[in-house]
Amino acid sequence: MTTWVTASALDRVDHHRRSEEWVAGLWRSADARxxxxxxxxxxxxxxxGTRLRMTKPFVAFDSQRHRLIGLLDGTPVFAVEALTEGEVHDLREVGGHLPEAELDIAxxxxxxxxxxxxxxxxxxxxGSSEVINGGFARxxxxxxxxHFPRTDPAVIMAVVDADxxxxxxGQSAWGHRVSVLAGFVExxxxAEQAIHREVAEEVDVSLSELRYFGSQPWPFPRSLMLGYFARATSTAISVDTDELAHADWYTRDELSARLDAGDLALPGPASIASRLIQSWRDGHDPFTGAA
Known part of the structure; x- marks a missing residue:
């Protein structure tokens, strides 16, 4: 799984987008989407929901509404908040199915x-503000x-014990879905301090080693998820019921059996939580690099 690990094919043209005339010229390009x-x-x-549906712009460029997302293989890609028609989805629903370049656009x-x-x-x-930089500043x-779009860092961690x-x-609102722990960096x-704090607060488990796994933009509305593996030095769980309804340790066989029986469900493939869990299920050891 290489999602959001390699360089993006989307060129965000940061230096050029400051010219409204240049951005408007891209809007009028024959291949603009x-x-x-x-x-x-x-x-x-x-x-x-396996591909984005993008159309050719057909109205006059409006710098306050039309946002230049970037160039994809030289093709200008814009976005607008407007009435939609046909099939619509969000990243939670289709992020695991879109091609990586379209995932970046979305x-x-x-x-x-x-x-x-x-x-x-x-x-x-x-005071009142107006859109500049092709939609990436006000x-x-x-x-x-x-002012520029904010990104709120959050940590998400797959905690494993000595076994x-x-x-x-899981939270009560999730039904039978379970996931790894997560929380915002204060x-x-x-990020590392946030991991120790969040795990201690939510389940009262202490940690030793941490290993960075990867990151993922999660625009609901503006998070950046920083994924880690963490090694637990204690296994007794005391759940903070303000944060979680329940928590438990699982072997790979136990988790697979519960999933096959329909007792549990996991996060969707669009999330870094899914990638962290799958990496563990595949037997990868993040602390030694062994497969």
Whole structure:
């Protein structure tokens, strides 16, 4: 699984997008493509959600509504929040099925649309702001400050014990789905410190080794998930019921049996949680690098 590990095929043209005239010229290109998103963050796809459905722009360019996502093999790709028609999905539903380049487009479009929707005013003075940089910044017309989309770092960790069992927990709203633990990085805290704190808070388990696994944009509305494996030094679980309804350790055979029986379900393939769990199920040892 290489999702979000290799360089993106999407060129975000950061330096060029500052010219509104240049961005407008891309909009008028014969090969320009436009992705529509609804106010709920769902975007248009083909039937089944295996590809994005993008159309040719056919109206005049509007710098306040039309966002330049980037160039894909030289083709300009824009996004707009508008009424959608046909089949729509979000990243949770189809992120595991889209081609990687289209996954990048969908993630960026979803994140930028959410930011504009949630923060139309200047966070410094509360004044009105206008869209600049092809949709990737806002300029306050009152105090003159430029603002950019925020990204909130969060950690997500697959905790394993000395017997190579995996710690999984669930919330009551999830039904019978279980996942690895996760939480936001707090102010003045490193990602590694957040891992130790979150695991201690949620299940009262202490950790020793940590190994970085990978990251994933999760624009609901603006998270960046930082994935790790963690080695537990204790196994007694005390669940914080404000965070989780239940948690337990699983061997690979136990988890497979519960999944086959329909007693448990795992996160969808769009999530880094799924990749962390699958890496463990495949027998990869993140601490030694052994397969």
């Amino acid at each position: 436009l992705l529509k998103l609804g106010a709920d963050g769902k975007f248009t796809t083909n039937p089944g 993630a960026a479009a979803t994140a930028v649309a959410a930011w504009h929707r949630l923060e139309p005013l200047c966070p410094r003075c509360g 300029h306050c017309t009152a105090c003159g400050e430029d 190579d069992r995996l710690l999984l927990g 102010a003045g805290e490193s």
